[in-house]
Amino acid sequence: MVKERLKLETEVQDIFNLIDDEKNFLLSGGAGSGKTYSLVSVIRQVIEENPSVQVACMTYTNAAVKEIEERVNHKNLNVSTIHDFLWDNIKHFQKELKKALVSLANDIEVSKISIKDINPVPENYFDNLDDGIQYKEFLRMRDGIISHDELLILANYLFSSHPKLSSIVKDKYKFIFIDEYQDTNKYVVEIFLNHFKKSSKKNIIGFFGDAMQAIYPEGIGSLAAYKEDDLIDEIKKEQNRRNPQKVIDLANKLRTDGINQIPSSDLKAPNMDSGVVKQGTVLFLHSNTDNVESVREYLVKNHDWDFKEAKETKELNLTHNLIADKAGFENLMSVYDKDLVLKFRDRIRDYIKKHDIDLDFSESTFGEVIEILQNGKTGRDLKAVSPTKGMKDFIANNTELYNYAKTLNYLELSKVYFTKDQLLDDKKQDEEDKSKKGAKRDSLIKHLFKIQQNISLYQNKKYNEFLKVTDFRFQITSIKSKRVLKENIEHLIDVGEKTIDEVINDANIKGICLIDDKLKDFQEKNVYLYNRVKNIKFSEFQKLFEYLEGKTPFSTQHKTKGAEFDNVLVILDNGKWNNYNFENLFLEAGSPTVLDRSQKIFYVCCTRAKENLAVFFNNPSQEVISKAKEWFGVENVVNI
Numbered sequence: 001m002v003k004e005r006l007k008l009e010t011e012v013q014d015i016f017n018l019i020d021d022e023k024n025f026l027l028s029g030g031a032g033s034g035k036t037y038s039l040v041s042v043i044r045q046v047i048e049e050n051p052s053v054q055v056a057c058m059t060y061t062n063a064a065v066k067e068i069e070e071r072v073n074h075k076n077l078n079v080s081t082i083h084d085f086l087w088d089n090i091k092h093f094q095k096e097l098k099k100a101l102v103s104l105a106n107d108i109e110v111s112k113i114s115i116k117d118i119n120p121v122p123e124n125y126f127d128n129l130d131d132g133i134q135y136k137e138f139l140r141m142r143d144g145i146i147s148h149d150e151l152l153i154l155a156n157y158l159f160s161s162h163p164k165l166s167s168i169v170k171d172k173y174k175f176i177f178i179d180e181y182q183d184t185n186k187y188v189v190e191i192f193l194n195h196f197k198k199s200s201k202k203n204i205i206g207f208f209g210d211a212m213q214a215i216y217p218e219g220i221g222s223l224a225a226y227k228e229d230d231l232i233d234e235i236k237k238e239q240n241r242r243n244p245q246k247v248i249d250l251a252n253k254l255r256t257d258g259i260n261q262i263p264s265s266d267l268k269a270p271n272m273d274s275g276v277v278k279q280g281t282v283l284f285l286h287s288n289t290d291n292v293e294s295v296r297e298y299l300v301k302n303h304d305w306d307f308k309e310a311k312e313t314k315e316l317n318l319t320h321n322l323i324a325d326k327a328g329f330e331n332l333m334s335v336y337d338k339d340l341v342l343k344f345r346d347r348i349r350d351y352i353k354k355h356d357i358d359l360d361f362s363e364s365t366f367g368e369v370i371e372i373l374q375n376g377k378t379g380r381d382l383k384a385v386s387p388t389k390g391m392k393d394f395i396a397n398n399t400e401l402y403n404y405a406k407t408l409n410y411l412e413l414s415k416v417y418f419t420k421d422q423l424l425d426d427k428k429q430d431e432e433d434k435s436k437k438g439a440k441r442d443s444l445i446k447h448l449f450k451i452q453q454n455i456s457l458y459q460n461k462k463y464n465e466f467l468k469v470t471d472f473r474f475q476i477t478s479i480k481s482k483r484v485l486k487e488n489i490e491h492l493i494d495v496g497e498k499t500i501d502e503v504i505n506d507a508n509i510k511g512i513c514l515i516d517d518k519l520k521d522f523q524e525k526n527v528y529l530y531n532r533v534k535n536i537k538f539s540e541f542q543k544l545f546e547y548l549e550g551k552t553p554f555s556t557q558h559k560t561k562g563a564e565f566d567n568v569l570v571i572l573d574n575g576k577w578n579n580y581n582f583e584n585l586f587l588e589a590g591s592p593t594v595l596d597r598s599q600k601i602f603y604v605c606c607t608r609a610k611e612n613l614a615v616f617f618n619n620p621s622q623e624v625i626s627k628a629k630e631w632f633g634v635e636n637v638v639n640i
């Protein structure tokens with residue numbers, strides 16, 4: 001054995017034994033067992049032993065990217081997302097890409113890839129594209145632009161049909177490591193474990209993860225079948241280095257695969273204190289109101305928690321919607337995510353499509369289309385072309401919006417499309433998180449960010465940085481102009497009750513943040529959305545800014561995977577998302593898939609705590625309380 005390896009953890013030494021035997025491997029282990037830590041050790045050792053080879057590592061969690069960058073930092077290591085890795089390796093084979101896309105589009109079994117109204121797609125369909133096949137955030141198959149889902153299908157097809165492609169990638173990367181394998185798409189696993197086999201070149205694929213933490217439905221979940229087929233050898237980590245004893249005990253009860261963790265014997269492990277494992281605290285708090293503010297107060301008063309320490313104390317909610325109310329950006333969230341007028345439009349559109357209604361609506365308003373359908377003499381089902389109960393309630397509360405939508409050209413309104421990603425993409429876990437740039441945010445939100453960045457830098461007295469970002473920098477020619485800048489920014493900061501539209505104009509007139517072409521273009525092309533956002537108070541956007549910049553203690557439960565914090569408050573409220581059911585989590589009842597999903601997200605949440613864990617359940621039944629007593633201990637179940 002290479003001498004230096006002796007200093008490594010035993011599991012990492014076991015991995016190197018498999019590498020020596022040219023075997024692909026899987027490192028699995030419960031939460032906090034140190035898989036990310038081992039991944040970094042493996043990468044470092046591989047580079048040490050093979051200084052001339054390239055290593056690829058794919059990971060999704062912020063925590064892992066940060067840890068890898070800090071601890072490895074080597075030019076031979078390429079850290080990326082799986083999508084970027086695949087695209088980088090196939091994008092130069094344009095001829096093959098075009099041919100493959102046409103085949104997939106014409107394959108009736110592949111429903112995700114098709115070109116509307118073109119069937120079959122001719123062989124030379126993509127031959128004259130200026131930029132060839134491209135991979136982007138959005139899909140426009142007609143123009144040869146694919147997005148995330150299509151990329152995986154396409155890459156899988158190419159690697160399956162071109163063993164040479166596997167040889168090229170294997171030559172380029174002698175080692176490929178995939179973190180959080182459980183949430184990796186099955187197409188990706190197939191590429192690396194099945195299609196790669198078709199090339200006789202040598203390389204090593206290593207997976208790291210935990211089946212109990214599979215929280216995304218598109219993920220493979222488990223690699224058990226690959227293990228059975230001998231395509232991969234498993235090494236298990238059993239110790240826990242993160243969580244205090246009480247959290248480990250709880251987590252062991254929550255695991256559904258019988259894996260029982262023990263605290264590590266490593267005296268330097270984070271969960272050790274002077275040679276003994278920390279005890280920590282676990283609490284199950286409940287009350288008959290859903291007022292989480294009182295839960296926070298209870299923890300502050302009785303357990304010394306400090307929610308202002310956003311880096312170390314987190315409140316985990318299932319959805320951004322649940323957070324929006326608490327963090328104060330509920331109107332913005334509701335515009336981007338809960339527009340039931342647009343949902344009604346979808347209902348009408350789907351009806352027209354489903355029933356092949358062949359009327360020319362090109363000159364009709366949305367209101368006219370509704371009327372035509374509702375008064376149709378063709379025996380149409382009136383219910384199917386009317387708003388649902390939820391839509392009716394929404395319309396009753398938003399009559400102005402509904403009346404406005406009814407005046408819009410139906411075809412134009414049909415094109416209106418936006419998602420909450422345009423508002424919320426890439427939330428930072430904490431303020432120091434540098435990797436998040438909000439790629440999917442729309443131009444309006446990006447512009448508002450720019451304005452608020454100006455304000456925030458000036459308010460925090462970061463004058464040099466402020467001078468670098470403000471558009472006013474081009475106007476600074478004299479002492480007098482500096483004084484004008486001071487007056488202008490101080491005027492802008494005082495947003496008071498001003499609307500978003502007013503602040504955009506103010507920032508423009510005062511020269512702090514100019515209305516640029518991107519914003520103008522957005523305003524022209526997204527009249528419906530802009531009209532809705534513009535009247536919301538700018539102070540509400542400021543709340544969103546704080547949330548996205550990681551300055552609040554709030555996080556969604558999914559986004560905390562891989563991370564760890566001293567104090568963790570988990571809110572068990574499914575926010576009417578029926579993919580999850582926390583009552584049934586405790587009763588171990590209900591639909592098996594919903595139960596499984598709820599068990600896994602709850603396991604992920606609880607195991608983030610390095611010191612103290614609190615779980616809040618609003619108005620639990622007696623059965624839930626009994627189970628909570630079993631899991632948390634009688635003395636830790638508290639009615640606040």
Ligand SMILES: Nc1ncnc2c1ncn2[C@@H]1O[C@H](COP(=O)(O)OP(=O)(O)OP(=O)(O)O)[C@@H](O)[C@H]1O
Pocket residue numbers: 009029030031032033034035036037038210213241242266268269270561562563564607
């Ligand atoms: N060998 C080690 N020496 C010192 N610290 C370690 C070691 N292994 C892990 N740790 C520390 O233990 C904690 C948990 O490790 P890590 O985050 O790698 O766990 P994980 O298995 O990836 O957890 P999860 O599945 O919950 O994301 C981290 O604080 C990490 O820095």
